[in-house]
Amino acid sequence: MPTHRGPATEVVAIGVIGAEPFVHRLAAVAREDSTTAHRLVTAAYEREKHAREAAMRIADDVDVLLFAGPLPYDVAMSHGALPVPATYVPTGGVALPTALLRGVLGGAVDPARVSIDSVLERDVRETYVDLDLPSDEVHVMEYHDNVSPEQFFDFHQDLFAAGRTSGAITTVPSVAQRLEDAGTPHLAMAPAALTLRNALRTARLLGSGARLEDSRIAIVVVRLPSSFLPQRTSASNYWYQELRLSLHRALLPDARRMDAAVLERDEHSYLVVTTLGSLRSATSNFARAPFLGSIAEVLTVEAEVGIGLGRTTLEAEENAEQAVTQAGDSGGGLAYLVGPQGNPVPLPATQEAPTPAQEPAEDPHRETLRQIVGALDDQDDASRIVDAERISRIQGVTLRTARRTLRTLVDAGLAWPMPPARAQKVGRPPIRYQLLDERLGT
Incomplete structure (x- = not known):
């Protein structure tokens, strides 16, 4: 079972991608830190052009990928997103x-x-x-x-x-x-041991965050369309009771594959409760909707499917309710997903159908980074290292929004978390982020 999809654990599995001397050297540095819970899975290549192939060999077994440098990282990313978060060892330094x-x-x-x-x-x-x-x-x-x-x-x-x-x-x-x-x-010019240790810390941060993200609650509401509902539901509506039982049976195979629970929500709908990681795996990273295909094979009814994600069960269920309402209003054929940001995303029954969820979302992220970098230049700050409090002041937003902005930049490959600075006061030090403005191009 892949580490990043399995049960929560304190050990972060880091995939190390690089030429053989780099892989051995980083492994030696990682072994020096016996107090940190991490596990290395290595994949060596002879030429940088094989970086993606090497990464894909071990992607299912790790929480995060760590590349030997920006060149193999970009080679791997140039053919599409990787299944798990990825970062690289920076060049230069000491x-x-x-x-x-x-x-x-x-x-x-x-x-x-x-x-x-x-x-x-x-x-x-x-x-x-x-x-x-x-x-x-x-x-x-x-x-x-x-x-x-x-x-x-x-x-x-x-x-x-x-x-x-x-x-x-x-x-x-x-x-x-x-x-x-x-x-x-x-x-x-090989990276110094200090640089490798910092890169490992960054990889652990990304891997831990991805695992926590995958453990978040995901709730799916599957509802019969209102046009099929009897005016009064009772034991005498045998055809409707049979329809509900058939719907329940249609949900079970997919639910078992994602280790989900199927619960009766009311007379007209069911709840499917699982984790984000399991749902992501079952839907090919949300390239298609869950359950729509299997329901269509069993029933002549197009059920309404809404997916809600959230940090709590209550938030996920509220988002699922919003999503299933959107699915009902759309006229069928699509499920909808609503996450913490509240924007409904349509998902087709099959992966081949194009959806807005598969559209590249880099342009707005790059524009956000460009605006932040411009503000830093106005302040004569060339370090490109920021935290949520700094972003909050630059953009005039709340700390919560600033943290979400930084996480979005990390997801888009335009920033990466750094180890927190030494605390100057009591309390947990803020996480700093290295902005990758070189990825903006000219």
Whole structure:
């Protein structure tokens, strides 16, 4: 049974995706932290282009995926969303000065005449200033989601062949291998242990959040349409009693598959109580409606199906009532889902039918991030690290709305949670988020 779909547990299963040396190194760092409840499931690849294939091999067995860097992460995400939340180990940080020091001590490259990939140019320049090294002949190629390993290799190789550098510093294992094959001096810039530990903490946060999300209550109301209701329900309405029993029997197979309880709600409807994770799995991540297909096979009646999600049973049932009313008003053929945000989403009986729920929802999220980043720029804040209180002040909204905004950005791959800062006062420290404004493009 997949960890992220099974019973609640304190152990977070983290899938580690990367080249074999990275996988072994991160596993060694993870083993050092024996006090944290986590389990690693690893999948190594030889080339970054195989990142998604490696991730899909283990996706059913983990709560979250952790990629070796932004390049394999973007390769995996470029073919569609992954079944579980995902994040990656950031480039740069203390890895750059460490690589430069290795270059000086080992004589592999001259740090003053070198090409560097993946790292932000401003970080490179600031590092050289801090180390009191000249950077006039240092060439940088930043990573963007449309940059390939081949482009990184050509960048390094062309500069070296022209005599403009003494060698290369790369974060991409396949690029390092090609430079080795070409006889070009180079250093592999691997993430520092501190960076790996922080990435593991971030992965645990995402995995825990996803598991808690999947354990939320989901309630489905299945109701007979009003046009089939007798004016007075009584034991003498045998045909109607038989119809209700047939509806109940039609619900049971799907309910068993999602480990749900089927309860009589009133004379005209049933409640199906389950968890969000089970419902998500049974509906292919809400690509189709539950029960509509099986009911149509057994009955000649198009039942009305409404799905409610919520943090409590009461909230989920209220949302389910709103959803089934919407289904009744729509005239049949569609179920409706209503979550905590209150927006009804139509779901078809079969996965092939197009629905608004399958439309990409990145544009509004990117616009939200763009507005937040613009406000941070106006305040001369280039850190791109915020918490809910900061977002609340920027957007002029409540803390609850700000937290929802940050979670939405995380779900859209435009931010990722960071370990809380050290508490300066009594109480639980707020969760900080790293905004990924580089994903906005130009």
